[in-house]
Amino acid sequence: MKKNLDKFLQATLVLSLALSCLTLGLHLIDDYDFLWHLKTGEMIVKQGPPLVDFYSFRAEGREWIDAQWLFQVIIYLVYRFSGFAGESFLLAVLVCAIFLLLLKLCWLKEFYPLSVFLCLIAVWSVSFRFNLRPELFTYLLMMAYLLILERNRKQFTLAIYLLPFLQLLWANLEGLWPIGLVLIGAYGIEEFLFNYLSRYKQLSKWLEPGSWQKFGKILFVFFLCTLMSMVTPYLWRGFIFPFHLLIEVTHPSNLVKSIILDNKPVFPMWFKFPFLAVPLLVLLIVSGASFFLNRKPRPAFIMLWLAFLFISLSARRNVPYICFLAVFISCFNFQNSLASRFSSSDSPDKSVLKFLPAIFSFVLLIFFIASVLTGKFYVWDKTARKFGTGFYFEKYPKDAVEFLKKIGWKDRLYNQLAMGGFLIWEGYPEWRIYIDGRLEVYGDELLKLSLDSMADYELFKEDEQKYGFTAVLVWKGERRVIPLTENLLADPTWALVFSDPISMVFLKDTPAQHQLVEQYRLNRVRSIP
Incomplete structure (x- = not known):
């Protein structure tokens, strides 16, 4: 009876996360860039990826490295067969898939309600970026990479050889594909440190053992992924394009950073968006504090958390990356700490820690549905979206x-x-x-x-x-x-x-x-x- 009740609670909580994602993901497409992406997808289907600009009389003939060409083809094909309503459903499905993969990545066997609750906090914090943009595929692939790399860390798996093929897909979907190399690199450095530093007795007490064999294979996969990143219609110029763009955007005098809201630093601007700042601060505090609970720190987590914290605070549009990592790292750090502290299955504190997050999760689900359907959520987050399907032509x-x-x-x-x-x-x-x-x-x-x-x-x-x-x-x-x-x-x-x-x-x-x-x-x- 107790086991069946536990399974029912698991299924209900997973469904709550999925419904929350679908509710916040299903809205009229309102992104200003979406329509030129869609038109370009139509042009690519007819004549292939563009090499120079042909839309503007001022930029006509200038080099155009369209790093999102495959994304544009996908949304055009969806439009061709199901119109703008199909685009809204695609957005909702992608959002749902991203967070279900995140939940799978950070699932706590004994304390799974905590995993769901943290994922729902992330849904809230990331919701302002729920637009049908190429970055959604970056979020999805980021989750897939972490799942494969974590599985390989525990025990070598042939699934790691899927990464070069995913990298090929990523390099043609969006210009943020270097994130894939960063993730692989962090896990590779971690394996190296585990092997090298664990030789010292003082360090071996708090470092997990590593494997030179796994390190060599990760290094090989990293090399293959780097090569695959060049397999685009733009070859080596497409490969260097994201790095060139990064240098330009991060330059203090860059004009784009000063006029585009999503390119501005999170603080102090985020205080103008308290509705979104609260869940972000919760995730940052919880994930930061979780490092003190794990006696065996993960070098990869420390590197990734610090790196993505920096880029996320540097530009509002990058906030989702630290949110995803905050949930994953928090759950991993909590896992061993909670298991050792609540070893007894009859502990009353264990029941509280299990069912309290479950209650909060259901409260958040009700809050999301009620506030979205009444339109208040999109007033509070200042996006002015509308629940439904189609394109927001009224604006x-x-x-x-x-x-x-x-x-x-x-x-x-x-x-x-x-x-x-x-x-x-x-x-x-x-x-x-x-x-x-x-x-x-x-x-x-x-x-x-x-x-x-x-x-x-x-x-x-x-x-x-x-x-x-x-x-x-x-x-x-x-x-x-x-x-x-x-x-x-x-x-x-x-x-x-x-x-x-x-x-x-x-x-x-x-x-x-x-x-x-x-x-x-x-x-x-x-x-x-």
């Missing part, structure tokens, strides 16, 4: 785009950064855009000009003369565009032809467009919402 200038299509306009279009992906999806190849989210293609110089041109009308006019764009689509969701809007309204060579609560369209009064301008020109005062 985009859909009517403005339909207007341009209706009048048959086809040319170069000035736009803001956030709208680039949407305009690529809606208008390519008839339209060429000014800028989009592929910042590595544009570089700091063009990115800075795109921002400055909204505030400095002289720069805007210089770009107009240089590139010859004949339409401007203004998205009102960005305050920095106000000066440009006022200047366009005051400039007789530009005409306001469309306006609604979220967007405005201006056409250049050129000989080729004069008839359109006269036909659709709006009363400037009366038509602005």
